[in-house]
Amino acid sequence: MIYLGIDVSKFKHNCYLAVEDNFDKGCHFEIKNSRDGFDFLLKKLSDFDKDKIRIGLESTGHYHLNLSRFLLDLNFNIHFFNPYQTSLYRKADSFRNTKTDKVDAFFIAKLLRATDSNPTHNELYHNYELKSLTRYKSSLKSDRVKLKNAIVSHLDLVFPELSSICNDVFCKYTLEVLKEYPSADKIAKANLTRLSNIIKKASKGSHSKDKAIEIRNAARRSIGIDSSAVSFRLVQDIKSLEFLCKQIKEVNEEIKPLLDCLDSPIMSIPGVGIEIGPSLIAEIGNIEKFENPSKLLAYAGLDPSISQSGTMHSNYSSMSKRGSSYLRDALFIAAFLICQNDETFRIYYEKKKNEGKRHYVALTHVARKLTRVIFHLLNTNQKFVSQTS
Structure with a gap:
């Protein structure tokens, strides 16, 4: 050799x-x-x-x-x-x-x-392309979180009361209002008809004059500061957020034909869709790389770390976290989703909670169980079938 x-x-x-x-x-x-x-x-x-x-x-x-x-x-x-x-x-x-x-x-x-x-x-050309796209999307999502945090910080200064009026400050009509009136002082002085039209158009008729009055009244009693610098940054960050969301949508469109070519059983798992399924498929790649489920668990960093020396045994076993962080994150999200969409996994999660385990620890057990299921699905090329169906 x-x-x-x-x-x-x-x-x-x-x-x-x-x-x-x-x-x-x-x-x-x-x-x-x-x-x-x-x-x-x-x-x-x-x-x-x-x-x-x-x-x-x-x-x-x-x-x-x-x-x-x-x-x-x-x-x-x-x-x-x-x-x-x-x-x-x-x-x-x-x-x-x-x-x-x-x-x-x-x-x-x-x-x-x-x-x-x-x-x-x-490796299949499609899988390499898929990994490139999913990791790029992961980067975009991380940037989106940072921008949202920045926007919330700006609103805490210029219009802190807005979050109590709107259930989601990142909904379309709220962002459109803030782009034109990026502070409580500007909203307080806004023309009611103009404000109503912005809200009506952006919400596709779900909200109109009543919401405009509520927002303007709150702005007139706001403790927010009138800062042109913060207002400018708020508008810029909103535009950047909209561009990022557009990019993520375009990446998903690029991913869809690759998913069709790969036709992976992973996409049959309840709750796993375009947002998380491609990451699981791309990061696992060829299942033949793994001899058994334990190897796949280790690759994801979900295997327990063991501490033992002589007669000393650790009673606490944490995840090794030595593997692919992309795969590990995708498995945790998929574990959360399958608990909401499959009775068997929901019962398993509740069983771990009843044993006194915290949410994150219980979810780790679900992620490990899901990883073993994924290994079986990929090895046998079978679609997921719920045990309660």
Whole structure:
């Protein structure tokens, strides 16, 4: 067997190539992150039988994607390792605190030889695209939360009473009013007919003159300050929020055809829709990477961390949180949704609550149960069927 460990970086990749019988006397070489560099690597591997070559890389940020895509398209046997895993292996193997690109490439190859990991299959193009889009959407949602918090802070200064009048200060008609009248002082002086028309149009007739009067009366008694700077920032943040919501909607439209192509059983889970289903599908990827549900739980960081030394045993077991944070977050949201949409999971959640567990702990148990269900669905390619139906 031939082992190739590759330590990836932005401009170049360090490699360690060795054969099974003479592993410690392998060769180090460096390739550029370019077509010439990739061609040089192929030339180095051309002397060996492709079926006997095992290649190991760290999944470090995005720097490994170009090279791994190139090698997978040529049907090489690729194995990905978590950087944390290789770091622990390097520290366990040697007491010397040595870390260089050459050392990392050597230990990746050594870890590859020591483990019997499953090779990564050439992932479907659609799944790679889906992961890119879902992670981008996750970033947009995070920015949306920050903007909403900023808008609430602005309103606390210029019109704090608005939140008690409107159930949702981010509803369409409220935002339209604030864009034109971004303070209590401006709303108090607003023309009632104009204010009513804005509310009526934005709410599609659900609210009109009565709501306009209520908002204006509250503005006239408001303790809010009249600050042109805060009002300006309020308008700018509202416009940014609207643009972000438009972007998220466009991302969902881009995701829909990819979901149709993948046709994953995950989308049959109650409560899982366009918002969270694609993230689950993309982050799990090829289920064949996981030998059993425990491996999938560990990948999501939902496996319990164990503390034991001699006769000491910890009675408290928390999540390891060592895996994909994207997958873990998606599983928690899906767990919350399935408790609202499936009787079996709702009963399981209530059972954990009755045992004295807090909401978050009970939801963690639901997420673990759901992960095992997802593993079964993907392995058997079956749709979800409720046990109470």
